[in-house]
Amino acid sequence: MDIPYTVKPREDTGLFNAKVGIWLFLASEVMLFGGLFSSYILLRVGAEDGSWPHGWLNVPLGTANTIVLIVSSVTVVMAWASLKMNQFSKFKLYQGLTVLCALIFLVIKTFEYNDKFTHYAVLQKDGSYVDGHLVTKKMNAAGTVLESITLHGMQTKDINQIVDPHKHRKEKHEHKEFTIAGTNIVRFADVAKVGQRIAFRPVPSMKDAAGNTLMIGNRAPRYNTYTAIYFTLTGLHALHVLGGAIVIGFLWGPGAAMWRTEPERFTNRVEVSGLFWHFVDLVWIFLFPVLYLL
């Protein structure tokens, strides 16, 4: 039995069935991302004043990715329009470019993610912080005691410069390598004595000889509320980019054989996959300012 209404519109809806299907799916997607946006709002307004990070993400990279997605949104709609105008070779070009854009987006995202996992902040016994990217760390032979950690970054006494680098962007700091001995790092239990605010959860594996956790923070999702919701939102979004790229890539490659047998049905498939892709772009239009700029 043939699947009904793949091409012909249903009398009551006036639409081919897949279109109703994708819109129902997108409605559920709006609620999925909506739930996470709602969580973001709660986490943000519930955060202690001055503890929500600003300017932790790379704005030029985020802007580049926004442009990449916008370009892909145009190419995906142009691919569909090319089929409507009977220009199959143009369709192949635009559809291919869309997949390429999706891959560029994911590559840029990978670099951004990696940056967060290697970004540390250390509270020293003199009350100053060193904030920067991991160069190397030395553990004892058993791997249980941190002997020293080397970061490339800057030193400051003001925690606000670490939490909100956006606000303090005009202040110049010397960026260089700092090697900090484990014995020179404040124990988690002594933070109050140093008179510093806790701006991050310490990494539990970084211990001194007595087994105390040292005040070394990291921007990986498990140590910070902001990066936790950042990774959740952008991770789910990146999965959508990957899923979209697979479907669009299929319609570009083996799936395109349908153009010869059922061109109208194929055009509808391309339209439906395009609707999904535009939704992915739409989510990013909100994610970008919310996470990168505000």
Add this chain to the structure above:
Amino acid sequence: MSHDHSHGPGAATHDHAHDIEHVRQSVKKYLFVFYALGVGTIITVLASYVDFGSRAANIAIALLIATVKAGLVAGYFMHLISERKLIYSLLTCTFFFFGSMMFIFIWGSHDFPGSASLKILTTFWR
């Protein structure tokens, strides 16, 4: 609004030439939307470096630009400016619940009594 020119599936042959001409017109709109989205992105980034008096003002402006951009994508790329009634009904329901969900945090306000930003937001509800 519900009369769908742009992508009436299975258009009869005598409509075909008309259909192609219509798509050709749409392509011009797509390019216009593309430029508008690019400009919108640049404005959003630049606006984030301007202090509009308070963080709330900056957030409002950025979200306003994002909403306009999203409207362009949904309206033109997703063809929502000329779609069937069923889709509009479906999306109306979706956005009612989506909108409601954005204010759910209000019920958590007493769990965070110390947060000044929450105090500002919940002032409207007291």
